[in-house]
Amino acid sequence: MTSLASGMVLISGFFFILGADFLGVVQLIVYVGAVMALYSFAMMFFDATRDIKEKNTPAPLIFLLGGLSALVLVLMFAGPIHFEAVQALYPMHEGVGNAQDVGIVLFTKYLVPFEVAAVMLLVAMIAGIILAGKKMDQSLTEDQSADDEILQQKDAK
Amino acid sequence: MIGLTHYLIVSAILFSIGLMGVLRRRNLLMLFFATEVMLNAVNVAFAAISHYYNDLTGQMFAFFVIAIAASEVAVGLGILIVLYKKHGSLDLDDLATMRG
Numbered sequence: 001m002t003s004l005a006s007g008m009v010l011i012s013g014f015f016f017i018l019g020a021d022f023l024g025v026v027q028l029i030v031y032v033g034a035v036m037a038l039y040s041f042a043m044m045f046f047d048a049t050r051d052i053k054e055k056n057t058p059a060p061l062i063f064l065l066g067g068l069s070a071l072v073l074v075l076m077f078a079g080p081i082h083f084e085a086v087q088a089l090y091p092m093h094e095g096v097g098n099a100q101d102v103g104i105v106l107f108t109k110y111l112v113p114f115e116v117a118a119v120m121l122l123v124a125m126i127a128g129i130i131l132a133g134k135k136m137d138q139s140l141t142e143d144q145s146a147d148d149e150i151l152q153q154k155d156a157k
Numbered sequence: 158m159i160g161l162t163h164y165l166i167v168s169a170i171l172f173s174i175g176l177m178g179v180l181r182r183r184n185l186l187m188l189f190f191a192t193e194v195m196l197n198a199v200n201v202a203f204a205a206i207s208h209y210y211n212d213l214t215g216q217m218f219a220f221f222v223i224a225i226a227a228s229e230v231a232v233g234l235g236i237l238i239v240l241y242k243k244h245g246s247l248d249l250d251d252l253a254t255m256r257g
Binding site: 001004007008011014015018019020022023026027030031034035038039042043045046059062065066069070073074089090091092101102105106109110113117120121123124125127128129130131132134 | 164165166169170172173176177180181186189190193194197200201204205207208211212213214216217219220221223224225226227228229230231232234235236237238239241247
């Protein structure tokens, strides 16, 4: 959990190095702020330290598949790099900040995907609320017998 | 000098780590963590290509990937809560009800 959060921070550092300032800030806000908070609440909710016991059976097939797919990925990424005929579709401008550049392209060329993404986020929010909000009046992780015992003790007093 | 290839190799390694997590983990919450790692690896690749080709399209795609990841987390955690109410655990082996 902590390692994942720090990994997100370091990846945003990558973005800052690569000149994508706005992307780095968005990464910090969305991942480290929102997603990590959601995950930490989920881990508290599910008591994830209890069922973290993983079966570490040796699976050579899975290692083989993972290694092979990693190799294929490296080849796929490293293959077309020397292909120099790539033209910049929306080139960056010198002397203009990254946020201005991103904003101009996002709100002119990518306006429709942007709106669709907004609608998708709304749908996801409604789905999350409906999925998680059903029957929230009863306790999820603590079993019902403990609550009954407490009630009985109260009655005895 | 760090070139495009170095960033892409880092991204590929990160993606492979996430893929191994998806394949190996048995806890559903940990599986979600592994998915986040994979999405971030793709974002690093997009940003690197965007920087070295001086093009903004890669950053645009990275933004949309972040939006997809955020909504995936919201819906996924809701489904996780429903599953936990139904089965009482998040172990993938317990959740396998279809025997093939």
